[in-house]
Amino acid sequence: MKNKKKAEDISFEDYLRKLEKIVHRLEEGELTLEESVQAYEEGMSISKICLEKLNKTKKKIEKLVIEGEDKYSTKPFSEKEGEDAIHDF
Numbered sequence: 001m002k003n004k005k006k007a008e009d010i011s012f013e014d015y016l017r018k019l020e021k022i023v024h025r026l027e028e029g030e031l032t033l034e035e036s037v038q039a040y041e042e043g044m045s046i047s048k049i050c051l052e053k054l055n056k057t058k059k060k061i062e063k064l065v066i067e068g069e070d071k072y073s074t075k076p077f078s079e080k081e082g083e084d085a086i087h088d089f
Contacts (some may be wrong), residue, residue, distance in 0.1 A: 012053045019046045 022043040
């Protein structure tokens with residue numbers, strides 16, 4: 001039996017490459033209707049995983065804030081800024 005990796009074990013970039021391959025296959029127009037629907041469903045599933053990974057990463061991001069000439073501190077990435085960044089795609 002094939003050992004499947006968990007979603008957490010696969011990198012965002014690997015998922016993105018998978019999604020790009022699916023899009024390319026769909027754009028070629030060589031798939032049957034059933035294959036197209038199956039590819040679309042797989043693509044939507046991968047898209048959801050990518051969005052979840054982005055949201056999880058977004059919460060970890062901190063911005064560097066300059067407080068003066070040589071003083072730096074960090075502050076949590078604002079939820080509002082993160083939403084704007086995701087909606088800009």
